[in-house]
Amino acid sequence: MATKIPVVLAGATGKTGKEVGRAIAQAQDMELIGAVGHSHVGMALSDLWSEPGLSVVIRGAVDTIDVPYAVLVDFTEPTSAYSRILEATARGWDLVVGTTGFSPLQLDAIHDRVQHQQNGAVLIANFSLGAWIMERLAQDASRYLDQAEVIEAHAATKRDRPSGTAKRMARLLADGWGRSVEDIPVHSIRLPGMVAHQAVIFGSSGQTLTLRHDVHDRSAYAAGVLAAIRRVHEFRGKVVQNLGDVIVPD
CATH class of the missing domain: 3.30.360.10 (Dihydrodipicolinate Reductase; domain 2)
Incomplete structure (x- = not known):
């Protein structure tokens, strides 16, 4: 059996994060191993999302999730997301980010970090x-x-x-x-x-x-996010910002 892709979701308590997270949890080739939110810390996703069997507990920060590799999926806001992205890249994680509002300097820093660390990154404003x-x-x-x-x-x-x-x-x-x-x-x-x-x-x-x-309905973003999670590891050292590069075969 193929190894499932480990995913950590930031924004698990938000409306978009909830829809995207449910899709990740239901995907046969992925495993939702961690969740980060600004509220409901300590609550299991099974209770928050009314999804029996989801034992993942919401953490207050990504640095409390000790795994060697994951794809960080981030649907939050730019201030917290920026520091979380830098931390994830330093740990060798790949990125799938739907958060918007980063400054030009922040975007340049993310590009430089991804290129230097040779992470894969998909930063798309709209995954639909x-x-x-x-x-x-x-x-x-x-x-x-x-x-x-x-x-x-x-x-x-x-x-x-x-x-x-x-x-x-x-x-x-x-x-x-x-x-x-x-x-x-x-x-x-x-x-x-x-x-x-x-x-x-x-x-x-x-x-x-x-x-x-x-x-x-925010479920419109789910298919694009799942496609990005499946392909992000191919984009070593690159920040992909066009959904077509993800969903259209080379």
């Missing part, structure tokens, strides 16, 4: 298949239409604004047009009742073209 398809459609549209604005909306609890997904979209459009990313307007909405929504509106004489993607 629809978001990746939307990026491809927007890049195709931008070949013919050269004016666009980005609108993103998330739950009121999301701290970073604009979202990492929207900033990536603006960067892709700016690079395609040879412009500064500051030239691409991005509008942010934070309201109760929302999960994750994004639209790119292209304008031309007498017409507009709107591309829109909506996540109504």
